Amino acid sequence: MSIHREGFATIFLVLFVSTLLYLGITWLFPENKILQNIVLATCLVVFVIVVQFFRNPTRLIEQNPNHILAPADGKIVAIEEVFEEEFLQKNCRQISIFMSPFNVHINRNPVSGEVSYFQYHPGKYLVAWHPKSSTENERTTIAIRTPEGKEVLLRQIAGALARRIVWYVQKGQQVTQGEEFGFIKFGSRVDIFIPLEAKIQVKIGDKSVGGKTIIATW
Numbered sequence: 417m418s419i420h421r422e423g424f425a426t427i428f429l430v431l432f433v434s435t436l437l438y439l440g441i442t443w444l445f446p447e448n449k450i451l452q453n454i455v456l457a458t459c460l461v462v463f464v465i466v467v468q469f470f471r472n473p474t475r476l477i478e479q480n481p482n483h484i485l486a487p488a489d490g491k492i493v494a495i496e497e498v499f500e501e502e503f504l505q506k507n508c509r510q511i512s513i514f515m516s517p518f519n520v521h522i523n524r525n526p527v528s529g530e531v532s533y534f535q536y537h538p539g540k541y542l543v544a545w546h547p548k549s550s551t552e553n554e555r556t557t558i559a560i561r562t563p564e565g566k567e568v569l570l571r572q573i574a575g576a577l578a579r580r581i582v583w584y585v586q587k588g589q590q591v592t593q594g595e596e597f598g599f600i601k602f603g604s605r606v607d608i609f610i611p612l613e614a615k616i617q618v619k620i621g622d623k624s625v626g627g628k629t630i631i632a633t634w
Contacts, residue, residue, distance in 0.1 A: 420522060422582055422599045423470025430466045434459035469517060469601075477524075477594030477627045481562070484614060484632040485526045485593060486624035487570055488606040490515040492631075495620055500609045503533045503559050504569055508609040509616065511631055513624055515604050523598040523606060524627040525560065525591045527568050533559035534587045556583050556598070560591060566634065569609040572600055594627040 419427065441455045477485075494512035515521055535557045554574040561567045572581050583598040585591060600606075614632040618624065624631065 417474065418472045419467065420470045420472040420599065422601070423466070426601075427463075427466055427470065430463055434463060465517075469521065471520060472522065473520060475594075475625075475627055479528065479593045481528070481564070481593075482634050483593075483630045484568060484608075484610055484634075485524065486513065486618075486626050486629035486631050487526050487597075487608055488513045488515055488523050488624065488626045489519040489521075490606070490624055492618050492620055492622045492624060493605075495616060495618070497612065498609070500569060502535070502557055502569075504567060504609060507612060508569070509612055509614065509632075511608050511610070511616070511618070513606045513608070515600065515606070520626065521600050521604070522596055522626060523570075523572060523600065525593055525595050525597050526570070526608060526631070527560055527562050527566075528591065528593040529560045529562040531558060531585050531587050531589045531591060532561040532567060533557065533569075534583075534585065536581075536583075554581060556581055558583070558585060558597065564634075566611060568611075570597070571607040571609075572598055573605040573607065574600065 438455055438459055442452055445451050490513040492511060493514045494510065496510055497507055498510045500506065500508045537555050556572045557569065559567050559569045574581055580601045581598065585597045591597060610632050614634060616632050618629065618631045
């Protein structure tokens, strides 16, 4: 277990502000031990929550070209046939994974291949489960073409709390199944669009583990 690099600045800021707040309270109210203890306990709780959010657990990824792995930790909230109009331009199976603030927020490549499409879209910050969040919220769209020519499309979607989407890929880049392709801060959603012929291995309500859970097979 380690801390993800995206968390260093945030953790330092929380620690710095908490320290200033506690020192300020002890200076303003030197005799009020109850208030000092409440502030200290609150600061510690906030610090622990932020640290656990940026945790980066060690995972052994078993790569398999016949598997489509979950791109994120979270809960499967939707499985439906939709028309993907941004890039694929065809009917696909959409699987949506909702990430709460308590999930690991690292996003991983579900398959190996070449990034055939990438686009960042600025937008709103509707709650992640809102029906229009996938088309109106801040988001990225990433498509990966496997060596066999099959394409999987991913969409990182910001939520009401998630105000920063981070990605590490660009069009034309070769990516490996299970490796990180991005990070979303403080609660959000990842949609994955897969060909209709792929066999779904999860159901609504299941908990997914990024890079470990097999969500579909070829």
